[in-house]
Amino acid sequence: xxxxxxxxxxxxxxxxxxxxxxxxxxxxxxxxxxxxxxxxxxxxxxxxxxxxxxxxxxxxxxxxxxxxxxxxxxxxxxxxxxxxxxxxxxxxxxxxxxxxxxxxxxxxxxxxxxxxxxxxxxxxxxxxxxxxxxxxxxxxxxxxxxxxxxxxxxxxxxxxxxxxxxxxxxxxxxxxxxxxxxxxxxxxxxxxxxxxxxxxxxxxxxxxxxxxxxxxxxxxxxxxxxxxxxxxxxxxxxxxxxxxxxxxxxxxxxxxxxxxxxxxxxxxxxxxxxxxxxxxxxxxxxxxxxxxxxxxxxxxxxxxxxxxxxxxxxxxxxxxxxxxxxxxxxxxxxxxxxxxxxxxxxxxxxxxxxxxxxxxxxxxxxxxxxxxxxxxxxxxxxxxxxxxxxxxxxxxxxxxxxxxxxxxxxxxxxxxxxxxxxxxxxxxxxxxxxxxxxxxxxxxxxxxxxxxxxx
DNA sequence: ACCGTCACGGTTGAT
DNA sequence: GAATCAACCGTGACG
Numbered sequence: 001x002x003x004x005x006x007x008x009x010x011x012x013x014x015x016x017x018x019x020x021x022x023x024x025x026x027x028x029x030x031x032x033x034x035x036x037x038x039x040x041x042x043x044x045x046x047x048x049x050x051x052x053x054x055x056x057x058x059x060x061x062x063x064x065x066x067x068x069x070x071x072x073x074x075x076x077x078x079x080x081x082x083x084x085x086x087x088x089x090x091x092x093x094x095x096x097x098x099x100x101x102x103x104x105x106x107x108x109x110x111x112x113x114x115x116x117x118x119x120x121x122x123x124x125x126x127x128x129x130x131x132x133x134x135x136x137x138x139x140x141x142x143x144x145x146x147x148x149x150x151x152x153x154x155x156x157x158x159x160x161x162x163x164x165x166x167x168x169x170x171x172x173x174x175x176x177x178x179x180x181x182x183x184x185x186x187x188x189x190x191x192x193x194x195x196x197x198x199x200x201x202x203x204x205x206x207x208x209x210x211x212x213x214x215x216x217x218x219x220x221x222x223x224x225x226x227x228x229x230x231x232x233x234x235x236x237x238x239x240x241x242x243x244x245x246x247x248x249x250x251x252x253x254x255x256x257x258x259x260x261x262x263x264x265x266x267x268x269x270x271x272x273x274x275x276x277x278x279x280x281x282x283x284x285x286x287x288x289x290x291x292x293x294x295x296x297x298x299x300x301x302x303x304x305x306x307x308x309x310x311x312x313x314x315x316x317x318x319x320x321x322x323x324x325x326x327x328x329x330x331x332x333x334x335x336x337x338x339x340x341x342x343x344x345x346x347x348x349x350x351x352x353x354x355x356x357x358x359x360x361x362x363x364x365x366x367x368x369x370x371x372x373x374x375x376x377x378x379x380x381x382x383x384x385x386x387x388x389x390x391x392x393x394x395x396x397x398x399x400x401x402x403x404x405x406x407x408x409x410x411x412x413x414x415x416x417x418x419x420x421x422x423x424x425x426x427x428x429x430x431x432x433x434x435x436x437x438x439x440x441x442x443x444x445x446x447x448x449x450x451x452x453x454x455x
Numbered sequence: 456a457c458c459g460t461c462a463c464g465g466t467t468g469a470t
Numbered sequence: 471g472a473a474t475c476a477a478c479c480g481t482g483a484c485g
Contacts, residue, residue: 100480100481102480102481102482103481103482108479108480108481109465109466109479109480110464110465110466110479110480110481111464111465111466111467111478111479111480112465112466112467112478112479112480113478113479113480114479114480131457131458132457132458133456133457133458141480141481142480142481142482143457143458143459143482144458144459144460144461144480144481144482144483145479145480145481146458147458147459147460148459148460148479148480151459161478161479162477162478162479163467163468163477163478164466164467164468164477164478164479165466165467165468165469165476165477165478166467166468166469166470166476166477166478167468167469167470167475167476167477458485459484459485460483460484460485461482461483461484462481462482462483462484463480463481463482463483464479464480464481465478465479465480465481466477466478466479467476467477467478467479468475468476468477468478469474469475469476469477470473470474470475470476
């Protein structure tokens with residue numbers, strides 16, 4: 001079988017299907033199995049995607065992808081299948097090796113959030129006035145995802161993914177039940193909604209973990225129906241402490257990260273008020289969506305002392321701090337240097353090789369990624385979301401990361417804009433966008449460098 | 456062409 | 471330790 005894949009123009013593909021029957025792997029769905037080290041971004045292609053001029057003619061869905069099952073070692077099982085029961089080491093090893101490639105050629109891990117670096121980049125670009133569709137293409141992230149991340153950011157101010165997994169903790173903790181009983185004892189005619197209000201007023205619960213009226217009613221009915229009966233909790237043990245965090249804490253990548261050394265979940269869910277110790281940032285932060293806001297992190301960091309390290313640590317290890325920072329602006333490189341880009345980018349499970357840290361502009365096919373991380377695929381060159389052979393004009397990696405402390409150069413922005421404009425020649429769609437300003441202006445304006453999600 | 460939305464298949468972590 | 475469940479994820483398709 002000989003299959004020729006290549007670019008035909010910028011976005012279309014040419015496939016020469018010489019021997020269609022060979023290489024198809026069972027089932028009704030024709031599936032090509034290709035080595036992942038393609039000289040170009042592979043992509044999933046469905047038959048419906050092909051234009052009239054396509055040389056590909058198949059009556060069955062064609063999947064040319066670098067998905068996990070397309071690993072050169074085709075004998076290996078598809079790691080994208082549920083792996084929860086897998087040995088962690090094996091799973092990690094497999095995840096290191098596999099990833100999936102979307103239609104844009106971007107690498108992703110099904111079921112797992114994009115690296116924070118990419119999420120950050122998405123917001124950064126959006127702040128620069130680059131349209132979501134361009135961001136999508138540039139970072140090779142589906143537009144749905146871009147839309148989702150931006151929507152979340154606009155809504156919560158956080159770029160971070162939500163908490164994945166776990167079960168919602170009970171809100172009707174023994175302590176709450178005890179208070180409800182107390183209220184009921186104090187006023188047998190009290191309504192459930194009144195109890196709810198009192199729980200809030202007394203600080204027993206906050207609005208995020210206060211039981212619903214129906215829950216309270218159920219408690220009244222089932223647990224406190226007979227007030228003479230001892231509380232089973234109290235009869236046997238002391239009430240366990242209230243959960244330290246509301247359920248919706250931010251999902252934290254469980255791999256080593258200086259910002260979260262424990263590798264545990266930390267922080268609050270975006271939008272959820274954070275507790276003490278958190279660099280709490282009012283949602284009404286100045287111009288939450290302005291570039292200066294985004295870039296204003298230095299000021300913020302200075303204000304909060306994060307830079308000075310006067311808080312005992314140069315930077316709170318809590319991810320929620322990060323989340324809080326999000327809206328304010330992304331930490332300037334200097335500001336983040338305490339943790340530094342290396343840290344930010346080590347971000348999560350997407351460790352990135354230090355030296356030639358590629359940038360967001362150096363995408364590598366799934367299998368080309370070194371697999372130094374547990375959750376794979378992004379493992380590599382972190383930010384490398386664009387291939388060297390990237391079909392888009394942004395070869396210069398407009399948002400390329402230049403390593404810690406290095407500002408994004410004007411050229412980068414120019415390249416970004418070049419990309420923006422080349423992808424669609426829309427002049428000054430957003431005249432007010434800072435993008436139009438010379439980079440030095442931008443830099444001098446904020447006195448900091450634009451953090452990069454990878455370098 | 457762009458963008459919001461949603462089904463889908465997947466992962467995760469508490470129970 | 472496995473199963474279950476409910477949260478989340480990004481992709482891809484649709485309108």
